Amino acid sequence: MSSRTLLCLALGLVSVPVVADTVWLKNGDRLTGTIKLFDGGKLLLQTDYGGAIAVKLDKIATLQSDQQLLIKQDDLVGEVAKSLQPAESGKVTLLNGDAPKTVELASIEQILRPKPVVQDLVWSGNVDVSLDYEEAENTTEDYDLDFKTKARHGQWRHIAEGGYNREFKDDTKVTDNWDAEYSLDRFLDEHWFWQGRLEYKRDRVEDVARQRTVGTGPGYQFWDNELGAFSLGSLLNRTDYEYRNGEKENFYSLGMKWDYNRYLIGKSVELFTNGEVGKPLDSVADYSLDAEAGLRYKVTEWASLNLKAEKEMVSGGSDGELDETRYSIGFGVGW
Structure with missing residues (x-):
């Protein structure tokens, strides 16, 4: 079942140009927009067709994003991923320049856009x-x-x-x-x-x-x-x-x-x-x-x-x- 899921996701990514972040739901639906935040068990996705949409974590199968995002699996430790790539249902793959790392969605407490001290304005x-x-x-x-x-x-x-x-x-x-x-x-x-x-x-x-x-x-x-x-x-x-x-x-x-x-x-x-x-x-x-x-x-x-x-x-x-x-x-x- 996991191989079929990965094959479907790969075909989808090849056939459709990626122009936004993508959220695949467990019921088979797909949402596109910009990931703004994940906190409190909900992912906030900004869309041009429905405004800000909050999606519960237990409804999400996997994610894709080309944004640089801070992934926090506890209150103290966070990892900045250069992009997120889809994985089998219930997981997501973090790309940060080293070897890809696949983690359980349920282990993620927060997803934030990193805000370093030194930036233009x-x-x-x-x-x-x-x-x-x-x-x-x-x-x-x-x-x-x-x-x-x-x-x-x-x-x-x-x-x-x-x-x-x-x-x-x-x-x-x-x-x-x-x-x-x-x-x-x-x-x-x-x-x-x-x-x-x-x-x-x-x-x-x-x-x-x-x-x-x-x-x-x-x-x-x-x-x-x-x-x-x-x-x-x-x-x-x-x-x-x-x-x-x-x-x-x-x-x-x-x-x-x-x-x-x-x-x-x-x-x-x-x-x-x-x-x-x-x-x-x-x-x-x-x-x-x-x-x-x-x-x-x-x-x-x-x-x-x-x-x-x-x-x-x-x-x-x-x-x-x-x-x-x-x-x-x-x-x-x-x-």
Whole structure:
């Protein structure tokens, strides 16, 4: 039976020019398109006739692709194959320049397009918008806009992010602020990088009217691929405050930043969290925390719905304790 299967596949490959990746199903059907991802027991195939199609692993007989793909058979070890060639049902052959290697499809946990640190240009980002209107004892209107974008060229990575928040209660403005941040990372090897960071915040309501932060320090990129990324960074920061009454102060602090995102269920759901925890060196405050976490559900290739929680805390500050939590539901676009 296996010889017949191989003969049929060989004849099919000879008679039909290969112009796309091919997935053969156990029921005899054949799908063509571009393999985007395999994770969670499903293969995501991008087609020009049906969009993104998710195929269960137990329905697949074998695969063919001329793409360079990363094949992971466990969480730690992966092998980059220059191409995939069909084999008998339930298996696939990896071609990587050495002797061909045939593996069980059931042994594969992930198939990803490799994303090396050194490449010409990779650009991604998203913009999230949320509007909230509540009419009760107090009428509340809340507008929130956030953006984040990353661009990598060679061993350099640029990260820009920011946000704007405005809130009214009974036609009285109680929140009106915006912030912007730019980070520049220089990768020293595949994982380690050195970061420089500049952040500016402007508030038209609170006592602290302006805040500027400059920081630098090492970081470590655990992974960065089609399924997401995770990095940690440690920074030595100098922060300058300018109060509404004209007074100024500055202090130094140590900070730890994290940035994590992970795609689930065939890249239709994204789990994300990022933020920074800091400790002032001159004991102005015990610690500070500025973080967010949430979920994005992709409605289309570029549009998504998002659910997000944001937390800001300052413990033992000279102006008293701060503990604020905000929840929002909104709409976003990504690229």
